[in-house]
Amino acid sequence: ALRAKTMNRGTVAFSQMKDATQADYDLLSSKFQTYREATAGRVLETLQRQAIGHETGHQIHRLDHALQCATRARVEGADIDWIGAALLHDIGDGLAPMNHDRFAAEILRPFLREEVTWVVAHHGAFQLIYSGEFTDRDPNTREQFSNSPYYQSCVDFCERWDQSSFDPSYENDPLDSFRDEIDTIFSRTPFDPRHLCAGEVVGLPSGLPQ
Numbered sequence: 001a002l003r004a005k006t007m008n009r010g011t012v013a014f015s016q017m018k019d020a021t022q023a024d025y026d027l028l029s030s031k032f033q034t035y036r037e038a039t040a041g042r043v044l045e046t047l048q049r050q051a052i053g054h055e056t057g058h059q060i061h062r063l064d065h066a067l068q069c070a071t072r073a074r075v076e077g078a079d080i081d082w083i084g085a086a087l088l089h090d091i092g093d094g095l096a097p098m099n100h101d102r103f104a105a106e107i108l109r110p111f112l113r114e115e116v117t118w119v120v121a122h123h124g125a126f127q128l129i130y131s132g133e134f135t136d137r138d139p140n141t142r143e144q145f146s147n148s149p150y151y152q153s154c155v156d157f158c159e160r161w162d163q164s165s166f167d168p169s170y171e172n173d174p175l176d177s178f179r180d181e182i183d184t185i186f187s188r189t190p191f192d193p194r195h196l197c198a199g200e201v202v203g204l205p206s207g208l209p210q
Contacts, residue, residue, distance in 0.1 A: 040179075040186040043107070047091060048175060059168040062093055067172040068165035074173065076160070077205045081116045081195075084108070084185045086161050087178055089120045100124065110190035113197045119154040126158045149201050156204045 012024040050062035058065070070087035078086070085108065092103025105121035125141045132139030145151055188195055 037187070040183045043088065043091070043186065044175065044179065044182060046094075047088070050091075050093070058166050060166060062090060063175065064168075064172060065165050066090055067175060067178075068167065068170050069161045070178055071170075071172040072161045072165060079202070079205075080181050080184060081112045082157075082204065083178070083181050085112060085116045085120050086157075087182070089123055089162065108185075111185050111188045111195065113195065113200065113202065115150045115153055115197070115201055118148070118150040119157050122150075122154050123158055123162060126154045127162060129158070130163050149199065153201065153203050160204065 010027075012020065012027060014020045014024055047063060047066060050066065051064070052061060056062065060068075066087050066089070069089065070083055073083045073086040088108060089104055090100060091107065092100035096103035101124035102121050105117050108120055109117045122142075122145060125145070128135075128137050128141045129139050131137075132141065142151075142155070145154070
């Protein structure tokens with residue numbers, strides 16, 4: 001009877017998880033797959049909402065900063081993981097301004113190379129090399145991570161793409177041009193070792209625009 005009720009209503013029968021049945025979880029699983037497949041669209045919608053003016057005091061809004069970073073990565077011939085990270089590294093700014101880097105990394109962790117996720121998770125600390133002396137924080141905070149195999153990748157990410165992407169005269173690619181990359185990233189099998197590539201250091205490309 002509970003199974004029939006669940007299937008006929010299109011919703012679970014329980015109001016407390018401890019009362020759930022297998023039929024309830026079969027239903028939830030079927031709906032979750034559709035929901036997960038729409039993740040890329042929700043990510044792009046969230047990014048689009050960052051185009052809300054210059055509330056940070058910068059000359060450009062947060063979306064343009066993300067697009068500049070991603071465009072620079074694309075122009076330099078970066079792979080899809082770096083381009084996705086460059087576009088989404090600050091997506092946590094709205095909900096987690098005090099730890100936006102870790103927030104963004106957790107969104108990306110199931111889908112990107114471990115090296116790239118590590119860089120996203122730590123870029124806030126590495127950016128202090130530029131801002132620390134003005135914000136009463138240690139500019140050399142990044143040195144505590146100097147033994148990481150991904151240290152230089154994060155140094156390069158911040159220098160070449162992040163700190164340089166606040167330029168109102170830069171002609172970045174539009175958000176919609178990155179849709180294929182984002183769709184591809186979020187359609188990957190989550191936590192598949194074949195794309196996580198644990199311990200592998202690729203680094204940034206040569207830096208010469210193609």
